[in-house]
Amino acid sequence: MTPERFATIISGTLKAWGVEDQCVLRTEDFSCLITLNSNVFVEIAFEEQPFGNIWRLREKDQKGSVHPSVGAALKSLALILCPNRKVGRVVFANQK
Amino acid sequence: MKQSEFIPLTLITGFLGSGKTTIIKNLLQREELSKTAVIINEFGEIGLDHHFIETSDEDLVELSTGCLCCVMRGDLQEAIARLLTKREGGWSFDRIILETTGMADPAPIIQSLVLDKISAPKVILDRVLVTVDSVTGLKSISEFEECSRQVAFADILLLTKTDLVESVEGSLEKELMHINNNAEIFKSDFGIIDLELVLGEYKRQTIAFTENEIDKHSHSHSHSHSDIMSVSLYFKKPIHAVALTLFLELLAEVLGSDLIRLKGFVYIKEAPETPAVVHGVQHIFHPIEWHQSWPYERKETQLVLIGRNISLPWVRAILETIEEEVEETTRQNEN
Structure with a gap:
């Protein structure tokens, strides 16, 4: 992970969710404070720990959560920033 | 069959x-x-x-x-x-x-x-x-x-x-x-x-442009008539098979109905000689097939994604990160 890639993941995800324009980002190395419409504050951070890499999420005045993968972290972030967004579930057809 | x-x-x-x-x-x-x-x-x-x-x-x-x-x-x-x-x-x-x-x-x-x-x-x-x-x-x-x-x-x-x-x-x-x-x-x-x-025999072609051409192409379309667009991902490093599944799941999860189509060849670490053919329509994917040999000179993943609000650097960053996570987990399991 590099700081550039971390920033790309956050900004690209917000773009995909259509909330990029409503968010203010304060990114510093592997941490980003996202402010949505001046009333939702969530911090997302990537950390390298001796036991492996983790993603931390913390809403203002709330206990944070820890996630072992980018997928799990973005899933939790979606619940905070755009809880009503419909998500897709991959289905592999069994055609043969 | x-x-x-x-x-x-x-x-x-x-x-x-x-x-x-x-x-x-x-x-x-x-x-x-x-x-x-x-x-x-x-x-x-x-x-x-x-x-x-x-x-x-x-x-x-x-x-x-x-x-x-x-x-x-x-x-x-x-x-x-x-x-x-x-x-x-x-x-x-x-x-x-x-x-x-x-x-x-x-x-x-x-x-x-x-x-x-x-x-x-x-x-x-x-x-x-x-x-x-x-x-x-x-x-x-x-x-x-x-x-x-x-x-x-x-x-x-x-x-x-x-x-x-x-x-x-x-x-x-x-x-x-x-x-x-x-x-x-x-x-x-x-x-x-x-x-x-x-x-005629239809070859599931992928990637019509080189990466530089895509860049030029996207710059020339600042006045596009449609918000649907395609991005082409080239990824040289082979990825674990499980990383491919996680990658597709995350794309579907984040992009939802904005992911209209995804197709291409994937360079899989466990089967480097036979590229995996991936073909999805929104979140429904054909069963993954294995092409007998590489249809182009270089062994590399080439994927085309069609939809809305898809950023190529983001797709690349997601794939790199997931592959790193899988690699890390594999290493830990081996130790």
Whole structure:
């Protein structure tokens, strides 16, 4: 992970969710404070720990959560920033 | 399953008045397509298109109670089942052409064909031909979401009515490439097309441009007419098979219905000589197939994603991160 890639993941995800324009980002190395419409504050951070890499999420005045993968972290972030967004579930057809 | 147990289906779609019926009418006059069954989906209670196609009634199944993509997925399966019953009864056909309405969204139709588990012999979607009117195409793309989505699903784009314009506007071709840089573009004069476009061996091509060309291309489309676009990902490092699944799941999760189509070859670490062929329509994916050898010189992942709000650097960053996570987990398990 590099700081550039971390920033790309956050900004690209917000773009995909259509909330990029409503968010203010304060990114510093592997941490980003996202402010949505001046009333939702969530911090997302990537950390390298001796036991492996983790993603931390913390809403203002709330206990944070820890996630072992980018997928799990973005899933939790979606619940905070755009809880009503419909998500897709991959289905592999069994055609043969 | 033997190849003869498959019946290829060619899906012909395109916006209202873009010349689908004329092309099918001309195709059916060719001896090589004499054993072709046709399914026509017309919008409205009174279907007209089938009157313009000269073929025996039993070669034709007309669906005229609504748009196939909206309400008639079940009817498509029923129509195919009816054709297969007739085939068992002795009527011989070895190919199906399905014409949709001009307003059809190809996604549910393709998904319906991909998910079909009951028909035997299997009806396999062979290719998607999309007609685009050279005269009005750009306006239709600009004004109608349906038109852009049809272009997004094309394997082959057919510019029709080219006989009516002095030269096809470069801006139309650029717009088509912007939406779907993976489709091949051909021109059709007077509704006549090369038979190879229907019968020829169709190679699931990917990546029409080099990465630099894509960059140039995207810069030249600041005034795009559609918010649907394609991005092409090249990824040199092989990835673990499980990373591919996680990657597809995350794309579906984050992009939702904005991911319209994804196709290409993936360089899998566990099977470096046989690229995995990935082909998804929204969140429904064909079973992953393994190509016998690499279709291009370099071993590398080449994927085309078509949809909205997709950023190429983001797709790359997600794939790199997931692969790193899998690599890390594998290493920890080995220790």
